[in-house]
Amino acid sequence: MRTHVECTIGDVLQQVKDSCIALHMNPQAIFADGEWHVYVPYLPEVDFQLTTPCCVTPPPTFNDETDEEIIPDFALQRGMDGSVMADMIQDVVISVLRQRPDASLEDILFALNYYDVNDAFYQFN
Numbered sequence: 001m002r003t004h005v006e007c008t009i010g011d012v013l014q015q016v017k018d019s020c021i022a023l024h025m026n027p028q029a030i031f032a033d034g035e036w037h038v039y040v041p042y043l044p045e046v047d048f049q050l051t052t053p054c055c056v057t058p059p060p061t062f063n064d065e066t067d068e069e070i071i072p073d074f075a076l077q078r079g080m081d082g083s084v085m086a087d088m089i090q091d092v093v094i095s096v097l098r099q100r101p102d103a104s105l106e107d108i109l110f111a112l113n114y115y116d117v118n119d120a121f122y123q124f125n
Contacts, residue, residue, distance in 0.1 A: 009050060041080055041082060
């Protein structure tokens with residue numbers, strides 16, 4: 001995934017979905033592209049929308065003394081200080097596509113919001 005990019009959550013989900021399909025759902029190959037991180041405007045208790053603005057940056061660094069996340073300037077300059085880990089997004093997309101190979105972005109977004117609140121994967125029936 002390219003970094004230092006402004007986009008939307010929908011753009012990120014589409015790119016991860018496309019990567020999962022292109023890499024034949026091989027988790028090792030998918031997670032090899034893990035040198036990125038997503039920041040969104042911090043909005044507590046608000047679900048992500050496909051149109052939620054975000055930016056993709058390299059993974060954050062952490063303060064050695066306090067262990068606090070140091071948000072990249074690229075994200076801060078754009079008002080993005082809510083952190084979304086690449087691994088979480090990738091895990092959710094993989095989970096959804098294993099259950100529904102033809103899943104829509106709306107399905108994936110629903111599962112991402114479910115995971116964000118419940119710390120568990122949504123089970124489609």
